[in-house]
Amino acid sequence: MDRKGWVVDAAGVLAAAQQIPSPNCDARPPGCSIELAVIHSISLPPGCFGGNAIADLFTNCLEPSAHPYFQEIAGLLVSSHFLIRRDGELLQFVPCCFRAWHAGASQWRGRERCNDFSVGIELEGSDDMPFEEQQYLVLERLLEALREAYPIADCVGHSDIALPQGRKTDPGPYFEWARLATRHRIARREA
Numbered sequence: 001m002d003r004k005g006w007v008v009d010a011a012g013v014l015a016a017a018q019q020i021p022s023p024n025c026d027a028r029p030p031g032c033s034i035e036l037a038v039i040h041s042i043s044l045p046p047g048c049f050g051g052n053a054i055a056d057l058f059t060n061c062l063e064p065s066a067h068p069y070f071q072e073i074a075g076l077l078v079s080s081h082f083l084i085r086r087d088g089e090l091l092q093f094v095p096c097c098f099r100a101w102h103a104g105a106s107q108w109r110g111r112e113r114c115n116d117f118s119v120g121i122e123l124e125g126s127d128d129m130p131f132e133e134q135q136y137l138v139l140e141r142l143l144e145a146l147r148e149a150y151p152i153a154d155c156v157g158h159s160d161i162a163l164p165q166g167r168k169t170d171p172g173p174y175f176e177w178a179r180l181a182t183r184h185r186i187a188r189r190e191a
Helices: 053-058 068-073 133-149 177-181
Strands: 025-027 036-042 082-084 090-092 098-100 118-124 154-157
Touching: 036 133, 053 082, 082 133, 118 133, 133 177
Parallel strands: 036 118, 036 154, 082 118
Antiparallel strands: 025 098, 082 090
């Protein structure tokens, strides 16, 4: 496999990703290592793909008047480390050495505040439809690069860590966890 660009540097930047800096991040707690990858799904407006709305949300540039749904989420300060678009384009909003604001109230294996010790990966999609082949290929390469750089022990869905349980459903029932299970340790919360 060609590794050019698929190495996370000391600052937590992946050259293979287009860089779009988000202000919605801060320092990780001292001594906190990255041990968890969290898979999310997002579409803005819900069920619509393409355009700049996701990047605008993560960079605090979303225009509330552009769509009725945007009025509901105006003022949210959220981000993710990475976004994989439907066509496989990879964007990075926050260097991995910083804490992105993607998980909210969360817990994994007895540890709260998953943003402290995780990397957030958004897939452009929704709970009610399958993801694209190209998204899985990019996700697999991204997880490999992240695991080479950090001691990531588990890969989970946002729905697996969100508190209270059931608050989030992403990446949803169409996400193919079995695809990742052969190459990446997958840990799922038991229902």
